Amino acid sequence: MELGLVGLGKMGGNMRERIRRAGHTVLGYDRNPDLADVHSLEELVGKLEGPRVVWVMVPAGEATQSTIDELAVLLQPGDVVVDGGNSRWTDDEKHAGELAAKGIGFVDCGVSGGVWGLENGYALMYGGDKEHVAKVQPVFDALKPEGDFGSVHAGKVGAGHFAKMVHNGIEYAMMQAYAEGWELLEKVDSVTDVREVFRSWQEGTVIRSWLLDLAVNALHEDEHLEGLRGYAQDSGEGRWTVEAAIDNAVPLPAITASLFARFSSRQEDSPQMKMIAALRNQFGGHAVEKK
Numbered sequence: 687m688e689l690g691l692v693g694l695g696k697m698g699g700n701m702r703e704r705i706r707r708a709g710h711t712v713l714g715y716d717r718n719p720d721l722a723d724v725h726s727l728e729e730l731v732g733k734l735e736g737p738r739v740v741w742v743m744v745p746a747g748e749a750t751q752s753t754i755d756e757l758a759v760l761l762q763p764g765d766v767v768v769d770g771g772n773s774r775w776t777d778d779e780k781h782a783g784e785l786a787a788k789g790i791g792f793v794d795c796g797v798s799g800g801v802w803g804l805e806n807g808y809a810l811m812y813g814g815d816k817e818h819v820a821k822v823q824p825v826f827d828a829l830k831p832e833g834d835f836g837s838v839h840a841g842k843v844g845a846g847h848f849a850k851m852v853h854n855g856i857e858y859a860m861m862q863a864y865a866e867g868w869e870l871l872e873k874v875d876s877v878t879d880v881r882e883v884f885r886s887w888q889e890g891t892v893i894r895s896w897l898l899d900l901a902v903n904a905l906h907e908d909e910h911l912e913g914l915r916g917y918a919q920d921s922g923e924g925r926w927t928v929e930a931a932i933d934n935a936v937p938l939p940a941i942t943a944s945l946f947a948r949f950s951s952r953q954e955d956s957p958q959m960k961m962i963a964a965l966r967n968q969f970g971g972h973a974v975e976k977k
Contacts (some may be wrong), residue, residue, distance in 0.1 A: 701808065710824065727756050764789065811847075864901050
């Protein structure tokens with residue numbers, strides 16, 4: 687099938703390549719002309735045959751809103767827009783309504799996989815009407831990991847981004863647990879090789895995970911993370927997860943505490959946040975601050 691892809695950054699560029707490897711045609715647009723196949727949204731839409739599917743992979747908020755506003759004018763009834771960025775689920779409902787008024791379908795899709803997704807595949811959580819999801823299904827199948835899992839039609843519009851938000855909240859808490867354990871091991875005199883302790887956990891233990899593997903990668907590159915400043919940004923999804931928990935009276939003590947720990951990194955050079963920063967760089971290519 688043909689796909690228009692808007693936003694060719696670290697995630698979008700690799701997604702374009704993975705979809706092409708599966709035999710589909712992808713026309714990509716990015717504000718950086720060195721990355722783009724076409725040089726405007728108008729050109730992108732004009733080169734796609736209807737019914738069109740356009741996947742938006744730009745930052746949440748104003749960038750996504752302005753892109754959808756422009757596509758609402760350019761696209762035709764029967765076309766579908768997919769928001770694969772990290773938009774808030776409440777924005778999905780708004781965008782779906784705006785596009786539905788013009789006969790254009792909308793699917794929201796949470797995407798996980800970071801810089802490793804090109805080779806390993808992307809975990810996908812999507813929401814929307816079955817008829818709209820069906821038009822995008824070949825792309826979902828191309829992006830997902832091999833095997834029976836890694837892709838889910840989570841429910842109605844907004845369900846995909848809500849599921850991804852909760853995923854990221856869990857990710858916050860898991861990273862925080864590894865970081866706290868690492869700092870404690872580094873602190874005591876009796877443990878003389880913390881890196882190898884972490885490495886030993888990769889096989890046979892109940893705490894083995896991909897995040898643990900990435901922690902070992904980070905410690906292999908910098909054994910004591912001495913080159914990093916203990917600062918870790920939050921993408922916003924941890925905050926949204928805590929807010930949703932409050933709205934629904936669901937206790938989330940671990941996720942909430944991990945979000946607050948990120949805030950502590952902005953007050954001092956936190957050793958725990960060195961590990962959080964290293965992990966975010968390992969799985970998502972997120973920038974780190976050097977000392």
